[in-house]
Amino acid sequence: MSLPLHVESLSVRAPNGRLLLTCPTFSAAPGDVIGLRGPSGAGKSTFLYALAGLQSTMSGKIDWGGTDLAHLGDGARARFRRETIGMIFQDFLLFEELSALGNATLATAFNGADKRRSIRKTAEGFLERLRVPKDRRTVDSFSGGERQRTAIARALAHDPAIILADEPTASLDRDTANALIADLIDLTRSEQKTLIAVSHDLHLLEQMDRVIDIADGRLLSEAALA
Numbered sequence: 001m002s003l004p005l006h007v008e009s010l011s012v013r014a015p016n017g018r019l020l021l022t023c024p025t026f027s028a029a030p031g032d033v034i035g036l037r038g039p040s041g042a043g044k045s046t047f048l049y050a051l052a053g054l055q056s057t058m059s060g061k062i063d064w065g066g067t068d069l070a071h072l073g074d075g076a077r078a079r080f081r082r083e084t085i086g087m088i089f090q091d092f093l094l095f096e097e098l099s100a101l102g103n104a105t106l107a108t109a110f111n112g113a114d115k116r117r118s119i120r121k122t123a124e125g126f127l128e129r130l131r132v133p134k135d136r137r138t139v140d141s142f143s144g145g146e147r148q149r150t151a152i153a154r155a156l157a158h159d160p161a162i163i164l165a166d167e168p169t170a171s172l173d174r175d176t177a178n179a180l181i182a183d184l185i186d187l188t189r190s191e192q193k194t195l196i197a198v199s200h201d202l203h204l205l206e207q208m209d210r211v212i213d214i215a216d217g218r219l220l221s222e223a224a225l226a
Ligand SMILES: Nc1ncnc2c1ncn2[C@@H]1O[C@H](COP(=O)(O)OP(=O)(O)OP(=O)(O)O)[C@@H](O)[C@H]1O
Pocket: 014, 015, 016, 018, 020, 038, 039, 040, 041, 042, 043, 044, 045, 046, 047
């Protein structure tokens, strides 16, 4: 599945009414790898959460291949997210009492037998490639980087068309980070997915098709990497 993105007249507000982000227009085509960067507090995570349909107070249009997330009810948004979005966010939200494989295959709970098999196979592939410990330990004893890699395998296991990532390389050593960047880009290009990643990692940003700066709650024009 390939889903072009078109955002129009987007405003995101905090529950107290404060305007957090505006975006007059933004588009991404399937196969695009896009970086977002900007100073702390600029609105990068706010934008990613909006693209995932995780902002409750927003107006405008967030159209992924004909589905406008800004105008869907909570249940339909959750279903869309479950089926089509892989989120690699800073708060990994792992289940402490499960193993790496248990966490990475959580999506099997929502799917039938065929899809369950492919989720398990994909999860095992990513856990292996990302060198996550293979023992049956529960993740509460994992290091920060091991937890992050487990969360990445989980985000990708259900083969999402859209990958949204917030500092995906933040707790990884350089080699693991580079391998992850290469995997994400290959996967996105070869399967016509869309990757949008917030990052300060120059190695990651250099390999994106486009890098967008966000400042003071606004998307600025495409940046040239300094
Ligand atoms: N629910 C909320 N209520 C009030 N303010 C909020 C809320 N969520 C975010 N903000 C504010 O919106 C601004 C943008 O936050 P956001 O998390 O998007 O920044 P960011 O660019 O991702 O920053 P960082 O790089 O530090 O993660 C910040 O000033 C933040 O305090």
